[in-house]
Amino acid sequence: MPLHECPGPDRKKPIVPEELQCPACGAEIEMWTNEAQTTCPSCSKVITRDELDAGK
Numbered sequence: 001m002p003l004h005e006c007p008g009p010d011r012k013k014p015i016v017p018e019e020l021q022c023p024a025c026g027a028e029i030e031m032w033t034n035e036a037q038t039t040c041p042s043c044s045k046v047i048t049r050d051e052l053d054a055g056k
């Protein structure tokens with residue numbers, strides 16, 4: 001494991017909200033591009049990016 005993580009290209013990415021759909025209840029949710037997970041405001045399910053990618 002490297003001790004120093006290079007911020008690299010991540011610093012150039014704009015942080016914007018993405019509109020997504022909750023895989024559990026279908027509600028519209030927003031996940032910021034710098035977040036790895038978010039919580040559905042409708043059903044309180046924690047939704048991770050891995051989970052969204054797996055559903056594709």
Ligand SMILES: [Zn+2]
Nearest residue numbers: 022025040043
């Ligand atoms: Zn939900």
